[in-house]
Amino acid sequence: MQPSGTQTDFEDVAARVSAVIAENAHLEGPLLPILHGVQGEFGCVPQEALPVIADALNLSRAEVHGVMSFYHDFRANPAGRHIVRVCRAEACQSMGGARIAELAKVLFNADFGETSADGSVTLEAVYCLGLCACAPAVMVDGKVVGRVDAGRMEDIAGEVLA
Amino acid sequence: MSVTIYVPGDSGALAVGADEVAAAIVAEARERGLAVDLVRNGSRGLYWLEPMVEVATPQGRIAYGLVGAEDVEDLFDADFLSGGEHELRLGAPEELPFLKRQTRLTFARCGVVDPLSLSDYESHGGLAGLRRALGMTPGEIVQEVTDSGLRGRGGAGFPTGIKWKTVLDAPGPRKYIVCNADEGDSGTFADRMIMEGDPFVLIEGMAIAGIATGATKGFVYLRSEYPHAIQVMDEAIRIARKNKVLGGSVLGSGQAFDIEVRVGAGAYVCGEETSLLNSLEGKRGVVRAKPPLPAHKGLFGQPTVINNVISLASVPVVLEKGAAHYRDFGMGRSRGTIPIQIAGNVKRGGLFEAGFGMTLGELVDEIAGGTASGRPVKAVQVGGPLGAYFPRELFDTPFDYEAFAARDGLIGHAGIVVFDDTADMLKQARFAFEFCAIESCGKCTPCRIGAVRGVEVMDAIAHGAPPEAQVALASDLCNTMKFGSLCALGGFTPYPVMSAIRHFPEDFKPAKMAEAAE
Numbered sequence: 001m002q003p004s005g006t007q008t009d010f011e012d013v014a015a016r017v018s019a020v021i022a023e024n025a026h027l028e029g030p031l032l033p034i035l036h037g038v039q040g041e042f043g044c045v046p047q048e049a050l051p052v053i054a055d056a057l058n059l060s061r062a063e064v065h066g067v068m069s070f071y072h073d074f075r076a077n078p079a080g081r082h083i084v085r086v087c088r089a090e091a092c093q094s095m096g097g098a099r100i101a102e103l104a105k106v107l108f109n110a111d112f113g114e115t116s117a118d119g120s121v122t123l124e125a126v127y128c129l130g131l132c133a134c135a136p137a138v139m140v141d142g143k144v145v146g147r148v149d150a151g152r153m154e155d156i157a158g159e160v161l162a
Numbered sequence: 163m164s165v166t167i168y169v170p171g172d173s174g175a176l177a178v179g180a181d182e183v184a185a186a187i188v189a190e191a192r193e194r195g196l197a198v199d200l201v202r203n204g205s206r207g208l209y210w211l212e213p214m215v216e217v218a219t220p221q222g223r224i225a226y227g228l229v230g231a232e233d234v235e236d237l238f239d240a241d242f243l244s245g246g247e248h249e250l251r252l253g254a255p256e257e258l259p260f261l262k263r264q265t266r267l268t269f270a271r272c273g274v275v276d277p278l279s280l281s282d283y284e285s286h287g288g289l290a291g292l293r294r295a296l297g298m299t300p301g302e303i304v305q306e307v308t309d310s311g312l313r314g315r316g317g318a319g320f321p322t323g324i325k326w327k328t329v330l331d332a333p334g335p336r337k338y339i340v341c342n343a344d345e346g347d348s349g350t351f352a353d354r355m356i357m358e359g360d361p362f363v364l365i366e367g368m369a370i371a372g373i374a375t376g377a378t379k380g381f382v383y384l385r386s387e388y389p390h391a392i393q394v395m396d397e398a399i400r401i402a403r404k405n406k407v408l409g410g411s412v413l414g415s416g417q418a419f420d421i422e423v424r425v426g427a428g429a430y431v432c433g434e435e436t437s438l439l440n441s442l443e444g445k446r447g448v449v450r451a452k453p454p455l456p457a458h459k460g461l462f463g464q465p466t467v468i469n470n471v472i473s474l475a476s477v478p479v480v481l482e483k484g485a486a487h488y489r490d491f492g493m494g495r496s497r498g499t500i501p502i503q504i505a506g507n508v509k510r511g512g513l514f515e516a517g518f519g520m521t522l523g524e525l526v527d528e529i530a531g532g533t534a535s536g537r538p539v540k541a542v543q544v545g546g547p548l549g550a551y552f553p554r555e556l557f558d559t560p561f562d563y564e565a566f567a568a569r570d571g572l573i574g575h576a577g578i579v580v581f582d583d584t585a586d587m588l589k590q591a592r593f594a595f596e597f598c599a600i601e602s603c604g605k606c607t608p609c610r611i612g613a614v615r616g617v618e619v620m621d622a623i624a625h626g627a628p629p630e631a632q633v634a635l636a637s638d639l640c641n642t643m644k645f646g647s648l649c650a651l652g653g654f655t656p657y658p659v660m661s662a663i664r665h666f667p668e669d670f671k672p673a674k675m676a677e678a679a680e
Contacts, residue, residue: 027422028379028462031444036386036425057444070446070603071427073386089348090543093593094506094581095534127430127547127597129387130351131177132577133209133504133511142389146177 013048016041021056031057031067035074043078079122080115082160084108085139088125091132100136100148101125107157121160164197165243166218170273171202172358173390174351179230180213186234187215194238204359206273207513208260216255219245225255260510260529265491267499268476269352269515272359278397280405283362289407291481295370296415300330303374307477309485311497316342316433316470317545317574317650319496319563322477325467328457329375332465337377339368340442340461340468343384343391344426344433347546349505349577353471355513357384357391360475361398362407365421367474369412370481371467372419380421381461383438386428395423430601434649435468437603448603449649470575472501491517496562506543506579507533516561523557526580537582541590541666545574547597548654550661551581551590570661572654587666591636592620594658598651609652612643616659629670633663 010016020037024030031053038049045068054061068074086101105111108121115122131137134146140156148156169175169184184200191198208214211227215237224245226237233250240248255261255273266272275282283289295303308323329337341364345353357364368380384392399421402408410418429447432438436450439461460466476498480488488498496518502525504511509531526532526542533539541551550571552559559569566573581590595616602609616639623632640656647653663670 029442029444032424032427032441036427067444067446070448071429073426073428087348089597090547090590090593091349091505091577091579093590094579094585126387126428127601128346128348128350129173130345130354131174132349132351132506132579133508133513134174134178134212135506137177139387144173144177144390146174 010042010046010048013042013046014052017049017052018056021053025056031059031064032071035068035071039074044075047076080119082120082141083122083124084156084160085124085126085129086112087127087129087131087135087137089128091128092136095135097136100138100150100153103150103153104138104157107153108161164199166199166201167243168201168203168216168218168223169213170205171277171390172205172212172273172355173388174209174355175205175212175214176390178212182231183213183215183229183234186231190234190238196238196243198243201276203275204272204277205355205513206255206261207269207355208258208510209512210510211252214252214255217242217245219243221245222254225252225258226250227252260512260514263529264515265499265517266515267479267488267491268363268472269356269360269501269513270479271363272356272513275360277359277361277394278401280362280401280407283360287482288362288478289366289413291478292366292369292373292407292413295373295481296413296417300374300376303370303481304330306485307374307480310480310488311485311492311495312473312476312480312488313496313563314470315472315476315500315575317572319573322469322473325457325469326371326375328455329377329465329467332458334465336379336462336464337375338461338464338466339371339375339377339380339474340439340466341368341380341382341471341474342433342435342438342468343382343388343471344438345388345471345575346385346430346433347548347575347577349543349579350503350546350575351505351577352501352503352513352575354388354391356471356475357388358394361395362402363475363478364395364471365398365402365407367477368421369408369419370477371469371474373412373415373417375465375467377465377467378418378420380419381442382421382423383426383432383442384423385426392423392425399423429603430597431603431649431651434651436649438468439466446603448605449651451648472575493517493519493560493562494564496564500561500573500576502561503575503577504530504580505577507535507582508580509534518562519560521557522552522559522561522578523554525561525578526557530580533580533582535582535584537584539580540583540585541581541587541662543579543581543590543658544577545572545657546577547594548572548650548657549574549577550657551587551665552661553665555665570657570664572657587662587669588620588624591659591662592617592624594655594662595620598655602651606646606648606652608643608646609648609655612639612647612652613655615639616655623670633670636663
């Protein structure tokens with residue numbers, strides 16, 4: 001069967017995926033840890049990884065695809081060099097989060113779920129970072145930033161677009 | 163002599179510059195040739211003052227807050243190492259009104275101790291509950307938890323002791339304790355705070371649950387949006403294992419219990435217990451029909467206790483101080499304390515743990531001090547994205563599971579999000595449907611399709627369709643979702659929608675009419 005998705009140009013996918021599987025094989029219910037591990041390795045879960053995982057866990061490729069595509073975290077293609085996640089949930093809304101979200105779209109010239117044309121930034125919506133008492137909040141490559149106003153958002157853009 | 167300085171390592175503090183403050187303190191002390199001992203504590207939960215730095219002086223701890231890295235040199239000049247006067251000096255943290263009015267049982271150590279020091283934990287009462295539990299029979303432990311009146315703090319409010327009893331009585335070759343740390347509700351951060359600020363209390367609570375029910379393995383299902391909490395929990399579990407709090411013989415008792423952290427993958431619905439179990443098993447996070455209850459057939463089909471972080475973290479104090487001590491706080495059938503998270507547009511946002519029974523008005527007006535914007539409060543959403551919006555007319559509602567239910571609301575995970583008068587409740591209702599559509603697992607039709615239709619109805623109102631017919635349609639849709647959905651995602655989305663429609667009807671009039679009326 002031919003994989004339906006786009007082929008990626010990663011090297012040694014099977015060997016690297018097998019290494020991730022070997023690290024996690026002893027776990028009970030290892031599929032999510034494996035998918036996290038694969039994404040850690042490649043920055044996404046490449047199509048070519050799915051049959052390797054399916055084979056190791058005695059699942060069908062469709063089942064692995066079903067799990068991978070269910071969760072917002074797992075991406076089929078690599079993200080930009082930086083990932084900016086803007087919280088769009090209620091606590092941040094109450095502190096002007098919608099304006100911050102709109103500003104982010106302009107600054108990065110990308111909609112939510114998109115990567116800027118130069119590949120520098122992927123803009124993502126997130127529903128709650130647990131920073132609701134210092135809203136609005138964003139996460140830049142795993143670093144949390146609270147009390148974000150227009151100026152701070154512009155600073156963030158300056159850093160990641162540099 | 164070395165002076166101990168506390169700079170929180172809590173994400174909420176990191177987000178507003180705590181790392182920079184810590185680095186500045188270390189650099190300044192080195193330059194001045196002063197010996198300081200830097201501790202990265204959890205947060206006390208006074209977020210409007212973060213980064214809040216504390217110094218251990220002979221007179222006790224003295225807090226300074228909102229400290230910026232640029233203030234550090236000035237603080238040294240003011241001799242803050244001895245608690246010197248400065249405009250940022252707040253005095254003894256325990257004497258700050260926001261903390262003084264609280265009853266901290268579950269959060270007693272949070273912000274006080276070094277989160278990763280087991281000796282700090284023990285010297286502040288830690289492990290006393292587990293030690294006591296190890297001298298009791300499983301039945302006695304379960305009875306103690308039942309007698310405390312502790313109910314599920316994740317939102318459902320199911321009595322924790324009864325859940326444990328079911329698992330204790332269920333036969334199975336292997337049983338599990340699953341901690342639901344998929345804290346996805348906006349306005350809530352208590353789970354995150356306790357995991358970052360006092361992780362051993364959760365470990366101890368889970369170990370007690372294991373001893374009480376015969377479970378030997380625990381999982382903490384922790385959302386991926388909390389990288390710091392994941393790091394701290396992983397490290398705390400490693401330390402607990404090394405010191406035989408976890409492992410083949412818990413505190414030398416001969417009883418085995420171990421814990422593993424599992425990282426979620428960004429699906430809100432996995433906060434629902436049965437989809438969480440599917441996710442742990444490596445499946446799509448789709449909701450399971452109940453029965454069978456997880457207590458009978460849970461993780462991998464085995465008897466499973468699944469509790470929220472705060473439920474489990476409240477167990478050690480129940481065992482340490484006895485069921486009666488805990489039960490004596492609270493009102494009605496809501497016993498003990500509830501860590502309320504005050505968030506959104508407020509002057510003083512943070513964690514406020516108190517016995518059940520405080521009114522919403524006290525919390526919003528007195529404790530939180532009204533809005534940060536200084537404008538009038540319009541609505542307060544209680545209980546996360548699936549909770550109802552309360553208008554000022556209902557501010558006399560006491561924090562109590564039944565009292566909120568009686569007013570068509572829920573306390574959920576006890577997060578409250580305050581909105582000022584610029585909020586448009588039509589937009590908030592639309593967002594409730596939109597969020598449900600984004601996060602629906604897709605298993606049941608009312609949730610999967612209802613949420614999408616709901617967005618369309620709200621858009622129709624916004625675009626000027628006759629509101630009465632649309633509101634009737636939305637009400638009908640909500641009725642179907644409420645009674646026809648498998649889980650709380652579809653079932654509770656009607657709470658924010660219908661409360662917005664009911665309490666703020668003026669926002670659901672067509673735009674043109676509303677403008678003409680002004």
